[in-house]
Amino acid sequence: SLDSLLYSANKYLVCFAVGVVTALAAFAVNLAVENISGFKFWATLTIMERGDVLGSYLAYTAMNAALVGASVAITLYVGPAAAGSGIADVKAYLNGVDVPHIFHFNTLAAKVLGAIGSVAGGLAIGKEGPFVHAGAAIAAIISQGGSGSARLPWMRNFWNDRDRYDMVACGTAAGVAAAFRSPVGGVLFALEEMTSWWKNQMLWLAFFTTAVVSVAIRVLMKACSANGCGFFGSGGFIYFEIQEGQDTYEFFELLPMLLLGVLGGLMGSGFIVMNTRLSEWRRRNLAPLGRRGRLLEGLAISVLTSTLSFVVPLMVACTACPPGSEGACPRTDDLHSGNFVKFGCRHVGGRGYYNDLATLFFNTQDDAIRNLFASKTKREYTVAALFTFTTIFYFLAALTYGIFAPTGLFVPSILCGAAYGRLVGIFVADMHPGHYIDEGTYALLGAASFLGGAMRMTVCTCVLLLELTNNLALLPLIMLVLLVAKAVGDGTGIKPIYEVQMEIKGLPFLQPQPEAFMRHITAKECCGRPPVTFNRVEKVRSIVETLRSNGHNGFPVLHRGPDGERLICGVVLRQQLLTLLGSGSRSMQPSPTVNDSSSRAALSYSVPEFSKPMSDPAEGSADGVLAPGALGEDVLDLFLDLGPFLNTSYHVVQEDAPLSKVYQLLRTLGLRHICVVPRAHEVVGMITRADLLPDALEKRYSGMPGHYTTD
């Protein structure tokens, strides 16, 4: 039919728009970060070349502090919900939690601008996590025609939970695809990590979205590389082609790789513990100080980061350029990215020298990762440099991931893992001098191990790394390392980082499976308090009072016959009642009896009117029509026939059903509430698979008169 065709076409249209806008946003952030950090590094290194080390340090620190300060300020004053990576919030939303403000336009703006500031400001955090949140917000805003209660009505058909859910899921896929230029990885990320329900149809829609992102970024980058976009062009999107790397491996290498997995599991879990402790400390000691406290915290961490990344390389001796690297080592002054950063090292005896620690610290993170993953650059980094970098960066990242600015965890994880992976690679190469061991391969596996230990995602991490490196030969090794890292991480009993964050934020995330003890609790015991119900025709005054006195979202409606018999008619939602009350006396009637006028009034409403606007604050439900005096006394004395507005196909469980079954029902179907009813006294019938085959049904009912239209 035309309607459903139009609806499908609109879905693709929205996905196309989401893909293009997400790609544009990601591209803009990359461009800004590359140009700002490029300028920053250029200025710092230029001042240094003049011999003014202190001036260089001060300039570097001041620029970083200004950028981070701006980022924190924007987050604080424009969109506080943009703080952190946002992955936990979006994941909670996709689990069914109504997290306020996360898809608001202000949040999106703060996320994008803040990410530029905090990443360009040299903090030990990444922009990939914020991209995921931004992608989700873009999808929500586009599909709903706006973020507040004043929505553009152009896509009214998407004003419902299911469509918004689908679009947000596609948005997260688009975000990952934009961050890593990894379309398949984006889809798998949405599938494995973010969503709690998944339909096959969504797989395709998400893939379409990520394909659009991927093509759009390709076009944008081509335009940029042709016309020049400032410093941008060398780096930006992490995308390391290491096809020339090691794609054969010897049997003895499995042991160090296993070790990497164990290390990743332990370090990832340690990271989570440290970060959790710090979050709790922040909550106790920083939150009371208000905005100023968070701003000062950001500045302090920025100064600490700048100092460490500037002073520590200075304290390290210069390394002689490897033979045969003339021209590339040390890096010439007109290059703004790449290996072999000079950082004050001088030519001695006709031979170039470079600072290996500065090569890691004085590059954008994308470039630093590329340097670490680089194959065929044996011994570019000394053991001491890698060890120092890993240690500093690990603790800095744990400290930083939690400031009040958009922060991501992917890139620090990859960077940290790559550093200690390369360290392990050096040891392996030392122990087996006769074999070709590529340190770059170990860096890649190290990155996989840290991601596996901290995030515990496996399939999508694996595909992300595959797409990043464009080398399928490494797949079994990456899988092995991820398996071990995840197993070790899970074995420590510490939950994955995003789940811990949801707990800290108090977001009620429902795991896919119920706990074992729920088998011993019945549904009736779980409800506890008696339900708040309405009569079919209810006085407006009592509706207002009931809505004010509790926070429930669904209310069973009972029909009470004249002879005392009762029957559940259906369930009415709070939002429906608020809409009905808000539209004044349109649907109200003076008499407390059921009559025709109410169903006629119901026809004047359209379904999207009853949908809940997405970013309205939860506490807002106490205002509006529920505010004292919002409704006149004359309206309060009218009656509302809820009959035409009821959901009559509500889900029920029997009172003695074990809670584990109820849990599964609610979780699998994505319900928000479920009615508990007494045990039935008789069975009307059984419905089996065979009863539900459309062809047989169609045959059975097409001959019947009346309302059985089967087309």
Place this chain on the structure above:
Amino acid sequence: SLDSLLYSANKYLVCFAVGVVTALAAFAVNLAVENISGFKFWATLTIMERGDVLGSYLAYTAMNAALVGASVAITLYVGPAAAGSGIADVKAYLNGVDVPHIFHFNTLAAKVLGAIGSVAGGLAIGKEGPFVHAGAAIAAIISQGGSGSARLPWMRNFWNDRDRYDMVACGTAAGVAAAFRSPVGGVLFALEEMTSWWKNQMLWLAFFTTAVVSVAIRVLMKACSANGCGFFGSGGFIYFEIQEGQDTYEFFELLPMLLLGVLGGLMGSGFIVMNTRLSEWRRRNLAPLGRRGRLLEGLAISVLTSTLSFVVPLMVACTACPPGSEGACPRTDDLHSGNFVKFGCRHVGGRGYYNDLATLFFNTQDDAIRNLFASKTKREYTVAALFTFTTIFYFLAALTYGIFAPTGLFVPSILCGAAYGRLVGIFVADMHPGHYIDEGTYALLGAASFLGGAMRMTVCTCVLLLELTNNLALLPLIMLVLLVAKAVGDGTGIKPIYEVQMEIKGLPFLQPQPEAFMRHITAKECCGRPPVTFNRVEKVRSIVETLRSNGHNGFPVLHRGPDGERLICGVVLRQQLLTLLGSGSRSMQPSPTVNDSSSRAALSYSVPEFSKPMSDPAEGSADGVLAPGALGEDVLDLFLDLGPFLNTSYHVVQEDAPLSKVYQLLRTLGLRHICVVPRAHEVVGMITRADLLPDALEKRYSGMPGHYTTD
């Protein structure tokens, strides 16, 4: 806890075993096919070189007929359920249909042996579909400890629907991974195409299985290439590294690529229609002839295929070798695979000649695909040769896919698509002579388009082709072509091939979403006939009679109090009753009242005892304990207290629930039946997400006495 740890470890153990065995089976099939066809082609071409064209033809045809005849005979007499690709059957099983025999050991044996015969016999079908079925059967047999009712008890904990389901899903992933050496593609295939329910945990398990497959095949191939395994080594697993191919594309190329998509959608749908018509014809005209008819059909198709593939190349003029290809063209006699097959062509004027059609027909399909995908071999194939090959192969494949032998559709689709893709590539190159257009890229896109048009899988096809070609740069193009091909295919109104096959086989597949007209039917109307119920304590005689008189699988059990009040106690399954009856008087009692002895008797049963063995024929339920005289008269007069065996947490819907909701409930939760009960008269309470948070629940119930242990 130790138990659940052991259970998880066992799951991985089973998956490991499934991976290794599937890899071994796939490897054995490849080895056999490569060696047999290698010998066949060698013998044919050697006889031909001697000038004996007729002898060559006869030898070729006879060898093919023998192989195909053996394949059909094995399928007919050993495992009739092995006929066809098996993907439709496994997909139906994973949708909840109890397809008899598909996981039986005989079926597996016939599948593996038959696939060797029919593929080595030169038919226009592939071995990849059968691999999927074989992988699923291997997983089922290993996880259940056997395929019949005599199961090894080593993994009794997996004797239940859910675990078997998970394992079979992993098995299908392993099959695809083994067929295409594509671990991620295998997982996505299981997820997108095969399973109807998917949990996150399974993603990881399936990935683990495919990783094992991938490593095992790598090890096996290494061993083979070191020691030599006959003709094997050059070919076998399709795996085309076309990294050196075209990975940039011009804007004007999008139009021919779109065209390829449209062509693929139309040709794929046409294929389905032809194949369906042929299947119906077979059902009407061949099935009555019995086994001999199917055997003759196989032989006839084999002779036809041999004749066409031998005679048509003979009628084509030889092509001069391209300049610079000396040594490689024509292929030397000691090479058994590769481009430029001589096929009777002679050197003329010092220049080599080859037969381009024979290059496609006289190679294994894997090699032919490799030849078609090959880049930088411009104009190896003439337009006429490609056109002829496409036409012949297309109709041959539609005719062959349906014979009574293991047959797959992947490779014919890829081959056919690659041929017309290359054709389009030639035209594009002709029209834009100044640009670098690689015909191999178009062959790849053509393959994608045919797969998209016939199977309508998108994400997994895309990843499969990516992993096959190891070239990520082509991703957006493949996606575009797949999108268009799927859209065009869906637009024709013809269902995907596997769904059509399920319809032909009468397998009741439930689509993910209900049809729109189901909203207008209530649950009560759908049940129709009154349910067959039992009393809690029921006479054995009446149980036996009830089970004999209908085919229901679930029976509500009612408790009838002395004062006439009734209550549903729960649901008992047919298999439970069969087990109870089969174990004699162990759980029976002489009196029709509820007493302690029955619950004591129930303790002597373990849960796996009640599980249904997987491959027992559906009609077998009429035999066994239900056969007349199987139970003595004394036993028939005893009583059975069903109380301890009931499922008390059965799912219910209210009688006026719309059927669409019931459909969703049953389909989403994977239920086999659902009880319809009268509308409730009161609400006991409401359960919301917040009530189900484990921590809050634990706090609430840990203080309570008695059975609330929350660990």
